[in-house]
Amino acid sequence: MKDVIPIQTNNTETIAVSKNSKNIYQQAIDTFSNFCRARSLFVLHYCTGCGAIELPPAMTSRFDMERLGIQPMVTPRQADILLITGYVSIKTLKRVILTYEQMQGPKYVIGICSCTVNGGMYWQSYATAKVLSEYLPVDMYIAGCMPRPEAVLTGLQQLMKKIEKGEANSWENYFKRYDYYLGNQQHLFGDTWHTPTDILEEARHYHLYGAESTGNNTARLIKYTVEHDLTKLDAPLREKDSMTKRGKK
Amino acid sequence: MRAENYQAVTHPESHEFELNFGPNHPGIEGNYALKVRVNGDKIVAAKADGGYLHRGFEKLMEGRLWIQNIALVPRICVPDPVPMEMCYALGVEDLCQFEVPERANWLRVLQLELSRIAAHLFTFGGHAATVGMYSNMFWGIADRDLILDMFEQMTGGRVYHMYTIPGGVRRDVGVEQLDKISDLLDYLEKRLSDYDNLFFNNKIFIQRARDTGILTPKQALSWGVTGPNLRACGLAFDVRRDDAYLCYDQIDFDIATETAGDALARNLVRRKELAQSIYIVRQVIDYLKKDKSTHIRCQIPNPLAWKVPAGETYTRVESSKGELSFYIVSNGGEKPYRVHVRGPSSMHAVQVLEKLVTGGRLEDVAQIMFSLDACPPEVDR
Amino acid sequence: MVWDQDKEATKDNYASQTIVLDQILHELDTLNIEQKNNQRFRVDVSAEALPALLSLLKGRAGYTQLSAISCVDWEDEFELVYHLWSYETKVLVSAHIRIQYTPAVYVSVYDIYTPAGFFERDIYEMYGVYFEGSPMMEKFILTEWHGPAPMLKSFDTLKYVNDMFNWQEYQPDWLKEIQAKGGKVVS
Numbered sequence: 001m002k003d004v005i006p007i008q009t010n011n012t013e014t015i016a017v018s019k020n021s022k023n024i025y026q027q028a029i030d031t032f033s034n035f036c037r038a039r040s041l042f043v044l045h046y047c048t049g050c051g052a053i054e055l056p057p058a059m060t061s062r063f064d065m066e067r068l069g070i071q072p073m074v075t076p077r078q079a080d081i082l083l084i085t086g087y088v089s090i091k092t093l094k095r096v097i098l099t100y101e102q103m104q105g106p107k108y109v110i111g112i113c114s115c116t117v118n119g120g121m122y123w124q125s126y127a128t129a130k131v132l133s134e135y136l137p138v139d140m141y142i143a144g145c146m147p148r149p150e151a152v153l154t155g156l157q158q159l160m161k162k163i164e165k166g167e168a169n170s171w172e173n174y175f176k177r178y179d180y181y182l183g184n185q186q187h188l189f190g191d192t193w194h195t196p197t198d199i200l201e202e203a204r205h206y207h208l209y210g211a212e213s214t215g216n217n218t219a220r221l222i223k224y225t226v227e228h229d230l231t232k233l234d235a236p237l238r239e240k241d242s243m244t245k246r247g248k249k
Numbered sequence: 250m251r252a253e254n255y256q257a258v259t260h261p262e263s264h265e266f267e268l269n270f271g272p273n274h275p276g277i278e279g280n281y282a283l284k285v286r287v288n289g290d291k292i293v294a295a296k297a298d299g300g301y302l303h304r305g306f307e308k309l310m311e312g313r314l315w316i317q318n319i320a321l322v323p324r325i326c327v328p329d330p331v332p333m334e335m336c337y338a339l340g341v342e343d344l345c346q347f348e349v350p351e352r353a354n355w356l357r358v359l360q361l362e363l364s365r366i367a368a369h370l371f372t373f374g375g376h377a378a379t380v381g382m383y384s385n386m387f388w389g390i391a392d393r394d395l396i397l398d399m400f401e402q403m404t405g406g407r408v409y410h411m412y413t414i415p416g417g418v419r420r421d422v423g424v425e426q427l428d429k430i431s432d433l434l435d436y437l438e439k440r441l442s443d444y445d446n447l448f449f450n451n452k453i454f455i456q457r458a459r460d461t462g463i464l465t466p467k468q469a470l471s472w473g474v475t476g477p478n479l480r481a482c483g484l485a486f487d488v489r490r491d492d493a494y495l496c497y498d499q500i501d502f503d504i505a506t507e508t509a510g511d512a513l514a515r516n517l518v519r520r521k522e523l524a525q526s527i528y529i530v531r532q533v534i535d536y537l538k539k540d541k542s543t544h545i546r547c548q549i550p551n552p553l554a555w556k557v558p559a560g561e562t563y564t565r566v567e568s569s570k571g572e573l574s575f576y577i578v579s580n581g582g583e584k585p586y587r588v589h590v591r592g593p594s595s596m597h598a599v600q601v602l603e604k605l606v607t608g609g610r611l612e613d614v615a616q617i618m619f620s621l622d623a624c625p626p627e628v629d630r
Numbered sequence: 631m632v633w634d635q636d637k638e639a640t641k642d643n644y645a646s647q648t649i650v651l652d653q654i655l656h657e658l659d660t661l662n663i664e665q666k667n668n669q670r671f672r673v674d675v676s677a678e679a680l681p682a683l684l685s686l687l688k689g690r691a692g693y694t695q696l697s698a699i700s701c702v703d704w705e706d707e708f709e710l711v712y713h714l715w716s717y718e719t720k721v722l723v724s725a726h727i728r729i730q731y732t733p734a735v736y737v738s739v740y741d742i743y744t745p746a747g748f749f750e751r752d753i754y755e756m757y758g759v760y761f762e763g764s765p766m767m768e769k770f771i772l773t774e775w776h777g778p779a780p781m782l783k784s785f786d787t788l789k790y791v792n793d794m795f796n797w798q799e800y801q802p803d804w805l806k807e808i809q810a811k812g813g814k815v816v817s
């Protein structure tokens with residue numbers, strides 16, 4: 001395993017939602033869809049850690065998330081928000097990543113609890129992942145051990161504002177900088193880590209394929225899929241990959 | 250998955266397939282998984298898969314000071330954290346030979362019983378949701394929140410209080426606060442009949458829960474089940490009475506039992522325990538109001554250089570899920586040498602759950618899990 | 631079967647308990663009993679005699695519940711502690727045995743106490759002590775862990791964590807102010 005991963009916070013690059021390149025109708029539609037999007041958010045029902053115990057009060061009659069247009073949703077495909085409620089053990093992190101990749105864009109990740117920021121109370125534990133934003137692009141952290149339902153609601157409201165302004169775009173980072181995220185994932189789960197979702201293909205689909213989408217780590221993934229004859233998975237990957245290389249020349 | 254990745258499944262002759270029930274499943278309690286083999290909707294075999302909440306608690310505790318561990322222990326069981334603090338504190342007190350003031354013990358009982366009420370409300374709220382009765386879930390969680398408010402006023406924390414420390418408790422509770430708690434108890438007592446009408450006497454619930462997941466007394470004993478699940482089979486065992494700690498031997502309460510051993514009986518036991526806990530808290534409030542002493546903590550050494558005498562001790566506490574025990578070994582150092590946590594759910598959330606689910610129907614899995622009150626963080630630690 | 635509490639009867643029970651345990655003591659000569667208080671007994675026994683002791687305690691003295699099996703790593707040997715509870719006499723007996731460090735193997739008591747299955751699997755995962763004859767020796771919690779048995783004293787979590795994970799920088803303004811005045815974070 002490699003020893004050092006350079007720390008990069010994923011907020012270093014601001015994603016240019018270059019309004020200038022779009023014409024006025026496109027801008028209007030974007031604004032409108034952002035407005036709508038912010039008002040109907042589905043939260044994936046997945047409790048990863050102890051912070052999840054404050055979600056039932058936040059969802060039910062006392063604090064009532066639904067008045068903000070936020071509702072729990074049971075399948076990842078239909079959910080918009082992935083709430084990471086607390087520490088993620090490495091075993092859970094794998095499932096979280098699989099789940100995240102299944103969600104449709106635009107998707108948002110909120111790290112609730114101090115444990116997702118920097119390991120929190122379990123900083124010393126061999127079994128939990130420490131900095132969540134190394135493995136997934138996180139839109140917002142709600143710190144606290146554990147944050148009260150009011151804090152959760154405030155966090156969600158801030159996310160809504162961000163969405164409305166069109167600033168909550170960190171999900172695009174996952175495609176643009178897939179190599180970085182994949183590298184960190186491989187560091188933790190071993191070089192044979194692979195998921196059924198073809199991220200590079202999706203990146204192309206969303207027009208988010210960038211210079212940092214591929215690199216050493218994706219090469220390792222592709223090599224693995226070739227070696228293990230997951231040809232169905234790797235065929236389009238290899239093809240397109242060589243195409244970009246040719247394109248670069 | 251992309252379209253070209255999809256491969257048609259050729260059906261085996263048995264028509265059995267494997268279903269991952271959890272960890273990302275609305276019917277599962279916490280972050281836990283069951284792998285079930287189903288034939289149609291009948292379950293042929295089941296296998297529990299834990300470890301999603303594993304943090305290596307026992308290892309972490311070995312690396313921290315005795316005083317630091319107070320903050321760590323309640324996190325072992327999220328819905329019912331007070332017994333964890335209690336059990337740890339009892340163990341350390343036993344090793345250090347602390348004389349705990351009487352008032353502190355009563356304050357601890359107050360916390361323990363309120364926590365039990367909160368946990369039970371949460372559990373049968375969850376159970377109601379699994380049979381499709383969401384209003385009861387909303388009620389249960391909202392009423393539990395009122396108890397959390399009391400906790401907040403008494404200790405400063407909603408869910409984790411770190412209130413019980415070895416040697417006593419952190420703060421005293423004033424008369425005004427006690428009045429507020431007894432008002433809350435009045436309210437809860439009134440609500441109990443509402444719960445009866447809405448849930449416990451509800452035909453939907455009774456028909457779904459009766460004869461589901463039956464545990465016979467013999468099975469319960471041989472599988473090491475404790476707590477409400479054991480009492481639902483007619484066996485009256487309660488650590489509070491039989492291995493009395495704190496001042497439970499001075500308190501009057503009944504041990505709620507049922508005989509059927511099914512999901513319905515387990516819930517009825519919890520329902521009776523709610524009433525019992527309210528009754529206990531009332532006695533505690535009376536005592537605390539009469540008692541004029543302000544001594545709530547014995548002298549503890551400098552926390553940063555606190556050395557606990559060498560020895561080992563096994564302490565048990567009745568949590569809302571069953572018998573919780575800590576085995577604490579000290580070698581005379583500043584940190585515990587070994588702490589073994591025996592979560593009550595480790596018995597009924599693994600072997601028993603697997604066995605009860607097998608042979609039943611898929612839609613009952615969630616129900617059985619909630620009726621057993623399985624708490625995955627306790628199993629994984 | 632309802633266990634009632636009659637205070638007088640319980641006291642008699644405690645007394646008779648000592649007698650029962652004494653009788654068992656005579657049958658197994660490698661036994662050492664220590665009474666800690668009314669409801670706690672500590673028994674030290676040799677590893678070979680433990681299964682016999684457990685079956686005697688279960689069959690003759692009514693110790694029907696295996697409350698827990700704890701494992702302690704003493705760096706040159708393992709200590710296994712079997713906590714047994716009797717519902718009738720309300721007494722808890724902890725049976726301590728010592729087993730060698732390598733190879734760490736012991737026999738399963740699953741046939742006597744079913745709950746042992748869970749604890750033995752747990753100890754195997756966390757300490758690497760193998761229990762012969764236990765039906766559930768596959769992994770449960772650490773299914774995706776490939777390192778050494780984590781609860782061993784020789785496994786250093788802090789070092790592992792520092793090798794494996796990065797930390798996020800945290801430099802808030804208030805900390806900078808304090809540092810400018812000469813303060814620092816003590817760790």
Ligand code: SF4
Binds near residue numbers: 116144145324
């Ligand atoms: S921050 Fe606290 S409440 Fe949240 S997951 Fe960590 S320990 Fe649990």
